[in-house]
Structure formats: C-alpha cells, structure tokens
Amino acid sequence: MSISAIQEEIVAEFELFDPENWDERYQYVIDLGKSLPLIDAKYKTDENIIKGCQSKVWLHADYEGGKVVYSADSDAILTKGLIAILIRSFSHQAPKDILEAKTDFIDRIGLKEHLSPTRANGLVSMVKQIKMYALAFSSKSEQQA
Amino acid sequence: MFNVQAIRADFPILTQTVKGKNLVYFDNAATSQKPKQVIEAIANYYETINANIHRGVHYLSQISTDRYEAARETIRKHVNAQHAFEIIFTSGTTHGINLVASGFEPLLNENDEILIGALEHHSNIVPWQFLAERTGAKLRVIPMLENGTLDLSSLSEILTEKTKVVAVNHISNALGTINPIREIIAAAHAVGAAVLIDGAQAAPHLQPDVQALDCDFYTVSGHKICAPTGSGFLYGKESWLNKMRPYQGGGEMIKEVTFEKTTYADLPHKFEAGTPNIEGGIGLGVALDYLNNIGFDKIAAQEQSLLEYATAKISAIDGARIYGPDTSHKTSVVSFNIEGVHPYDLGALLDKMGIAVRTGHHCAQPIMNFFDIPGTVRASMMFYNTFEEIDALVNGIEKAKQMLL
Known part of the structure; x- marks a missing residue:
C-alpha cells in the first residue's frame, strides 16, 4: 500500500472517534504506544537517540529489498504512540516515496500539537531523521545501480 | 480577609x-498573568505619552522620562535600595546575570574561582561558564542534598580567598526550595567575594530587602511579578557597579565619545545602553504598586x-x-x-x-x-x-x- 493510502486509512480510523471527545483518541494513541514492539535493544544506543527537551526518541533504520524498515522507541507513551503511527505510514516503503511523503495527516487526526517544534518531544526531529535515512538509502541504491 | x-x-x-x-x-x-491595571498602563503609555526618554526637550519626552524614573524609584523603595541609581532596568533576570558576569570579566583572572549552587537555573550557570572560559577562572558548585536543599556543610572548603563571585538563587525554580542566602552572603563576604542573588522565583512571593540581606546584586524578572514581558531590574551596590565594565555600548550610556576614547555615563545609565523597554519599566512600577497594594x-x-x-x-x-x-x-x-x-x-x-x-x-x-x-x-x-x-x-x-x- 502507498504511503498516502496508509495515511488515509489512519485518518479513516480516527474518524470513528467522537470529535468532541479527546479522551478516546488519546486512549487509542496511548494503547498504540503500549503495544509498539520495542526497538531491538542493540539499537537503543546513544548514537540512535534523538533528544527532545521533553522526551527521548530512539530511531533505527534498515534497508531491505529496496524498502526502508524503521523501528523506534520513546520514554514517553504518547510520543511512542505517535511514533507507531509515523512508522506505520513510512516503514516498508521505497526511499523515494518516503522523501516525497507529507505528515499533514497528523493534523487531520487531531494530534498536530504533538508534531509541533514547541512541544520539543523529539518527534519533529524524528520525522527529519526518517527522511535523512531515506535520502541516505536512496543515494546508496543509485550508486549501486 | x-x-x-x-x-x-x-x-x-x-x-x-x-x-x-x-x-x-x-x-x-x-510566567505570571497580568492584572488589568498593568495592561491599561501599557495601552495608556502608547495612547498618551509615548516618546523616547532622557533625550528629548519636548513635552512627551519629559512625561515619559518622569514616569520611567518614577518606576525606578518604586523599585528602589520596594527592595529598600539606598539609591535609585543602584537600580538598573533590564529585560529580565537572564539579562541581569549576564550583565554582572560580563562586567566582572576585567576583575577576574585564572587564579580566581566562581561559586554557584547546585539548584541553579541554566541562566545562572551558563553566563558564569562564559566568564570562566574568558578569564580562566574556575567554576565551583555548592552541592545539594537528597531533600533538594543546598549542602552548606562543605561551604568552608569550597568558599575560599580564591572565590571572587558567588551566584545563587534565592528560590529554586525547579523545586521551590528557599535557599539560606543570608548565611551564604555572610560567608562569602567573610572571604571578600561579591554575591549575586537570582531573585527571579523569590520576587513573586516575597519582598526582598537588599540592605538587610547585604547582597551585592539582586536580579528580578518583571514578567514573573505581574509586569510586562521583557521588563526587569538588577539591583547592584554602587561600589561594585562603578568597578564593573559596561555590558553593552551604545547611546545613553556615554558621557563623551570621540573615535579615540569614550567615557561612560554615570549610574545607572552606564548600564542602560540604547532605548529601553519604556512601557515595560513603567508597567513594572505599576505591577509592584498592585502587589504592594494587596x-x-x-x-x-x-x-x-x-x-x-x-x-x-x-x-x-x-x-x-x-x-x-x-x-x-x-x-x-x-x-x-x-x-x-x-x-x-x-x-x-x-x-x-x-x-x-x-x-x-x-x-x-x-x-x-x-x-x-x-x-x-x-x-x-x-x-x-x-x-x-x-x-x-x-x-x-x-x-x-x-x-x-
């Protein structure tokens, strides 16, 4: 499935929640945060850390069969839940598609404030880092081709 | 009631x-919220008396200068400083600390030490690190205890003849701890060190008496005491302010300028280069009146x-x-x-x-x-x-x- 199709799917899922009621949406993100498979302990290193002022994020990327596979973790559950959503959208995709993809679907699911630089939770830097990995893998694959 | x-x-x-x-x-x-008295004072300033201060010969400039200087006097009274010229208007506590740290640069060398507390806000750490880097002086720290208070038991070892400046907060921003600053000030003075008290978190809750405390510097942020953002003041003892180098150069802070040499203005203007935050200073005076009225x-x-x-x-x-x-x-x-x-x-x-x-x-x-x-x-x-x-x-x-x- 394409990145935009996955993002539409996520938006459709969030539309099931009562828009007047923030609790349900947040509970869903929290539960996602609780269920996200942890990053392999060997990748939870200082090298992979993205330090936000408020919470920490660890991000690792592998390149498998022309697709980038991301795994990540955070010490805060809400951040981790957001990571789960971002990874669902970007992981197992081609570098070129990742580079072109947008994150404005986060606004549409009512979680925009968590992807704001003022939150300083590490997510904005994480999205940048996701793209950096894609860029690195795309130039690597061009060299090989 | x-x-x-x-x-x-x-x-x-x-x-x-x-x-x-x-x-x-x-x-x-x-940051604190602002009462309507302060908000109205700002609007009133721009609606009726806005003019640059200390310079103009005209009517508006005279009124705005008078209001600004009246605010300085309100602050002087509030902290019980001896002289109004010992009150320097700043943009807040960070500005005040940087002003003092920078002013001490010519007074320190590599044999000297600067002492801060373990409970400091970054703004009472980093300016002293800059000063240490520039002068070669060493930065030392009063340790803290598990209950979030300063451990003064080792003070006699870390506060010595080498210590030239001691900088501690009156009250910790992270924990709310009230520090024993009288004890620290007395100990510092016994070895001849100057003491700066970061009063950012104290000023909203108590009225500092700088003469009773006998501190050499006391810094306050206006925005934490119901005054406009970007206002604040530094109290400094006349003798220290005269010894210190000016922080910024510019208009207002000079007596005479030639391309060969500039002589500085008298206190407090020596430390108030450029056009200040006039409505902020006036608003700060109104905020103090408001708080003292309660x-x-x-x-x-x-x-x-x-x-x-x-x-x-x-x-x-x-x-x-x-x-x-x-x-x-x-x-x-x-x-x-x-x-x-x-x-x-x-x-x-x-x-x-x-x-x-x-x-x-x-x-x-x-x-x-x-x-x-x-x-x-x-x-x-x-x-x-x-x-x-x-x-x-x-x-x-x-x-x-x-x-x-």
Whole structure:
C-alpha cells in the first residue's frame, strides 16, 4: 500500500472517534504506544537517540529489498504512540516515496500539537531523521545501480 | 480577609475557557498573568505619552522620562535600595546575570574561582561558564542534598580567598526550595567575594530587602511579578557597579565619545545602553504598586495555604513523589512525578483538560540528573489561584493515571 493510502486509512480510523471527545483518541494513541514492539535493544544506543527537551526518541533504520524498515522507541507513551503511527505510514516503503511523503495527516487526526517544534518531544526531529535515512538509502541504491 | 474572587476579576485572562474548560493556570513560575491595571498602563503609555526618554526637550519626552524614573524609584523603595541609581532596568533576570558576569570579566583572572549552587537555573550557570572560559577562572558548585536543599556543610572548603563571585538563587525554580542566602552572603563576604542573588522565583512571593540581606546584586524578572514581558531590574551596590565594565555600548550610556576614547555615563545609565523597554519599566512600577497594594504578607499567607493544600492532595495520590523540601522551606511550587508515568505524558493529558503545568527539566538539568529523572511535572501557584483549581488538578492527575497505567 502507498504511503498516502496508509495515511488515509489512519485518518479513516480516527474518524470513528467522537470529535468532541479527546479522551478516546488519546486512549487509542496511548494503547498504540503500549503495544509498539520495542526497538531491538542493540539499537537503543546513544548514537540512535534523538533528544527532545521533553522526551527521548530512539530511531533505527534498515534497508531491505529496496524498502526502508524503521523501528523506534520513546520514554514517553504518547510520543511512542505517535511514533507507531509515523512508522506505520513510512516503514516498508521505497526511499523515494518516503522523501516525497507529507505528515499533514497528523493534523487531520487531531494530534498536530504533538508534531509541533514547541512541544520539543523529539518527534519533529524524528520525522527529519526518517527522511535523512531515506535520502541516505536512496543515494546508496543509485550508486549501486 | 483575602478575597480571591475580587483579585481574579483583575486578571482578564483567568476568566477564559481553554478547550471548553475553565482555564486552570499553574505555570506561574514560568510566567505570571497580568492584572488589568498593568495592561491599561501599557495601552495608556502608547495612547498618551509615548516618546523616547532622557533625550528629548519636548513635552512627551519629559512625561515619559518622569514616569520611567518614577518606576525606578518604586523599585528602589520596594527592595529598600539606598539609591535609585543602584537600580538598573533590564529585560529580565537572564539579562541581569549576564550583565554582572560580563562586567566582572576585567576583575577576574585564572587564579580566581566562581561559586554557584547546585539548584541553579541554566541562566545562572551558563553566563558564569562564559566568564570562566574568558578569564580562566574556575567554576565551583555548592552541592545539594537528597531533600533538594543546598549542602552548606562543605561551604568552608569550597568558599575560599580564591572565590571572587558567588551566584545563587534565592528560590529554586525547579523545586521551590528557599535557599539560606543570608548565611551564604555572610560567608562569602567573610572571604571578600561579591554575591549575586537570582531573585527571579523569590520576587513573586516575597519582598526582598537588599540592605538587610547585604547582597551585592539582586536580579528580578518583571514578567514573573505581574509586569510586562521583557521588563526587569538588577539591583547592584554602587561600589561594585562603578568597578564593573559596561555590558553593552551604545547611546545613553556615554558621557563623551570621540573615535579615540569614550567615557561612560554615570549610574545607572552606564548600564542602560540604547532605548529601553519604556512601557515595560513603567508597567513594572505599576505591577509592584498592585502587589504592594494587596500586601506581600497576605500574598505569602495565601500562597502558603495553597501550597499546603496542594502538597497534601498530591501526596495522597498513589505513586506520587514530590521533589524538594517540606512546605516550610519552599514557596508555592509542587514539583512531582507519578510512578510509571512520564512527565510529558501527564502534562500533555492535563493540557487536554485545560490545566496548564510545566513539564520537563525546567532549565535545571543538573537537578534532574541528581535525581536521575527525565524531568518533573511542576504546578506553581500564585495568590490568584484557588483551592478548587487544585482539586481540578488532582482529578486531572487521577484521570491521566487511569489512561496511562
């Protein structure tokens, strides 16, 4: 499935929640945060850390069969839940598609404030880092081709 | 009798709803809200007397200069300084500390030491690190104890003839700890060191008497005491201010300028280069009048009641840990964590309930490192807060706990 199709799917899922009621949406993100498979302990290193002022994020990327596979973790559950959503959208995709993809679907699911630089939770830097990995893998694959 | 509802009526922002709920504002240690008297003073300044000060010969300039200097006198009286020229207008505490640290540069060398406390805000750490880098002086730290107070037992070892400056906060922003500054000032003076007190967190809760304290410098941020953002003041003893190098060069701070040499203006103008934040300074005077009209004894008593109530309520929450000393040794700050809950998660959920708290390291990372935590949730209260708001906070914490655990 394409990145935009996955993002539409996520938006459709969030539309099931009562828009007047923030609790349900947040509970869903929290539960996602609780269920996200942890990053392999060997990748939870200082090298992979993205330090936000408020919470920490660890991000690792592998390149498998022309697709980038991301795994990540955070010490805060809400951040981790957001990571789960971002990874669902970007992981197992081609570098070129990742580079072109947008994150404005986060606004549409009512979680925009968590992807704001003022939150300083590490997510904005994480999205940048996701793209950096894609860029690195795309130039690597061009060299090989 | 303390009529909190009458006081709240002075603060327009407190009447609004956030996310459909009544705003509960517990981030006062970050910045305070402003009473309408201050807001009106700013509007009035621009509507009627705006002009540059200390320069013009015209009517408006004379009035705005008079108002600005009247505010300086209000501040002088408030902190009981000997002279109005010992009050330097600043943009806030950070500015005041940088001004002093920079001014001391010619007075220090590589054999000297600078002493700060373990409870400092980054703004009372970094400027001294700059000074240490530039002069070769060594930066030393008064350690802290598990209860969030300074450990003065080693003071006689770390405070020596080599110490030239001691910089400590009156009250910790992260924990609310009231530091024993009289003791520190006396010990520092015994070895000939100058003492700067960072009063950013103290000024909202008490009235400092700089002569009784005998401190050499005392810095305050206007925005934390109901005054406009970007206003503030530094009190400095005349003798030190005369020895210090000016912080910034520019207009207003000079006596005579030639391309060969400039002689500086007299105090306080030597340290007030450029056009200042005029409406901010005037607003600061109005804010102090407002607070003194209520009375700092009443303010302190009300805030102590709020602190004790909040401490009892939050302590009763399962898994809660409050950092810092007991309520008799701190101001109205409750810095806490809930076991198994990241402070960011708790803060973000409280925000959804219309409750404003601060989360994170509070610009005091060494304290968080000491406790080995990523941060805390900090609820900081002012006299305009209510017991009902504390109940809302406690209910909010319980709800967040249910969602997160």
